Amino acid sequence: MTTPSSGRGAWGSRLGFVLAAAGSAIGLGNVWRFPTMAGKSGGAAFVLIYLLCVLFIGLPVLLAELTVGRRTQKNPVGAFERLAPETGWRWVGALGVLTGVVILSYYSVVAGWTIGYIVETLSGTFNNIQSPDAVTRAFTGLIGNPVVALALHALFMALTMFVVLGGVQGGIERWTKILMPVLFLILILLVIRSVTLDGAEKGLSFYLKPDFSQVTGTTFLNAMGQAFFSLSLGMGAMITYGSYLSRRDDLVSSAVWVSLADTLIAVLAGFAIFPALFTIPGLEPTEGAGLVFLVLPNIFDKIPGGLFFGAGFFLLLAIAALTSSISLLEVVVAYFIDEKGWTRRRAVIVLGSVAFLLGVPSALGNGAVAALSRLPVVNQSFLDFMDMLFGNFSLTIGALLLSLFVGWRWGTGRALEEIRLSNPETWFGRLWALLIRFLCPLAIGAILVNLILETI
Numbered sequence: 001m002t003t004p005s006s007g008r009g010a011w012g013s014r015l016g017f018v019l020a021a022a023g024s025a026i027g028l029g030n031v032w033r034f035p036t037m038a039g040k041s042g043g044a045a046f047v048l049i050y051l052l053c054v055l056f057i058g059l060p061v062l063l064a065e066l067t068v069g070r071r072t073q074k075n076p077v078g079a080f081e082r083l084a085p086e087t088g089w090r091w092v093g094a095l096g097v098l099t100g101v102v103i104l105s106y107y108s109v110v111a112g113w114t115i116g117y118i119v120e121t122l123s124g125t126f127n128n129i130q131s132p133d134a135v136t137r138a139f140t141g142l143i144g145n146p147v148v149a150l151a152l153h154a155l156f157m158a159l160t161m162f163v164v165l166g167g168v169q170g171g172i173e174r175w176t177k178i179l180m181p182v183l184f185l186i187l188i189l190l191v192i193r194s195v196t197l198d199g200a201e202k203g204l205s206f207y208l209k210p211d212f213s214q215v216t217g218t219t220f221l222n223a224m225g226q227a228f229f230s231l232s233l234g235m236g237a238m239i240t241y242g243s244y245l246s247r248r249d250d251l252v253s254s255a256v257w258v259s260l261a262d263t264l265i266a267v268l269a270g271f272a273i274f275p276a277l278f279t280i281p282g283l284e285p286t287e288g289a290g291l292v293f294l295v296l297p298n299i300f301d302k303i304p305g306g307l308f309f310g311a312g313f314f315l316l317l318a319i320a321a322l323t324s325s326i327s328l329l330e331v332v333v334a335y336f337i338d339e340k341g342w343t344r345r346r347a348v349i350v351l352g353s354v355a356f357l358l359g360v361p362s363a364l365g366n367g368a369v370a371a372l373s374r375l376p377v378v379n380q381s382f383l384d385f386m387d388m389l390f391g392n393f394s395l396t397i398g399a400l401l402l403s404l405f406v407g408w409r410w411g412t413g414r415a416l417e418e419i420r421l422s423n424p425e426t427w428f429g430r431l432w433a434l435l436i437r438f439l440c441p442l443a444i445g446a447i448l449v450n451l452i453l454e455t456i
């Protein structure tokens with residue numbers, strides 16, 4: 001527990017921190033993005049590669065970010081500046097700040113759909129679904145209506161700004177404590193219903209029996225990008241959260257618990273989605289960004305009290321998204337407070353508005369405006385394109401540079417000194433140093449090079 005003498009704020013307790021960091025990690029990345037990516041990338045083989053990425057790359061990078069944050073007590077740009085003054089490294093932090101704004105912009109759009117689904121569920125749209133087309137029509141109607149899509153995006157962004165205005169402890173910590181366990185319980189219920197549906201075996205085998213013949217360089221990039229996205233890595237969010245930690249707070253077990261909780265939720269979301277998916281005629285795993293929104297109402301409809309559980313689930317998912325989006329905004333806000341001397345209020349209002357405006361094309365590109373719904377050349381919606389550029393590439397490049405920085409520039413020796421302030425020297429620390437110096441940069445680099453070779 002740091003005394004927040006600097007006025008930057010600090011966590012109230014270590015449990016509060018772990019919950020807040022888990023709150024940042026657990027969000028749409030687990031319940032929406034993970035099944036979407038797994039479906040697009042061939043199922044079980046992707047899942048396996050994903051798990052390896054979390055264990056051998058994500059977890060070490062998470063520990064590295066927390067260590068840099070706790071050491072410097074700074075936002076990402078300030079942190080690099082402190083450890084390597086007047087070098088180009090500060091631009092890695094700057095890339096993180098930019099990435100944060102862009103991810104927030106479309107994250108808020110999808111979170112807005114979740115809010116819309118609370119209302120749709122309560123109003124009975126998903127009651128007694130006669131044919132799955134009804135869900136598709138409701139979904140495309142919701143996301144394709146420009147007024148509704150923009151209003152929901154605005155509402156979610158406003159909520160994010162409201163919480164971040166309250167500051168670290170008052171705002172972020174309080175939300176996460178009670179609500180995450182409830183989300184977890186409803187997810188378990190969903191899994192039970194999904195795997196007991198007639199014909200669930202097909203989905204289970206898609207999710208669990210790897211078929212490596214379809215694996216390409218893109219599969220690896222998607223899996224790794226997803227690991228970074230889900231753990232909130234590669235843009236300094238965990239540097240920022242780590243900066244509110246004190247020297248006594250246990251870094252290693254925080255990193256392990258956050259990764260475990262995050263991965264568990266993602267894997268469970270897959271168990272909820274895929275068995276049900278294959279029982280719905282006309283739906284393919286390659287559906288894309290709409291996948292979970294098209295599948296979930298069908299499962300709730302087959303659960304007694306589905307209206308109640310469905311609305312509750314989407315409400316909790318919106319809150320999980322909120323505890324993530326606040327970490328995206330907090331990075332950017334912390335930068336403008338620390339480095340530019342802005343007040344918290346000014347930073348929140350200006351940057352929240354910027355992220356809202358950047359999200360407008362993502363909100364309109366799902367049917368409302370045809371040109372944004374399928375961009376020329378890349379053949380994707382604006383939202384999918386931003387997600388690929390920033391959610392996959394930018395985070396991956398950020399994580400590569402961070403592991404090079406900690407491994408070779410700042411040095412794992414100094415990092416281990418910082419870790420030792422709260423954790424005794426163990427094999428884990430030494431293994432971590434090896435992974436950060438060698439495996440992480442080599443594996444991330446290899447995946448990027450391979451992808452470039454594949455596309456040219």
Ligand code: TRP
Pocket residue numbers: 024025026027028029030103228229230231232233234235237324325327328395
């Ligand atoms: N990890 C969050 C999720 O899974 C999203 C998120 C929050 C994030 N902060 C981030 C992603 C920072 C990348 C970087 O929903």
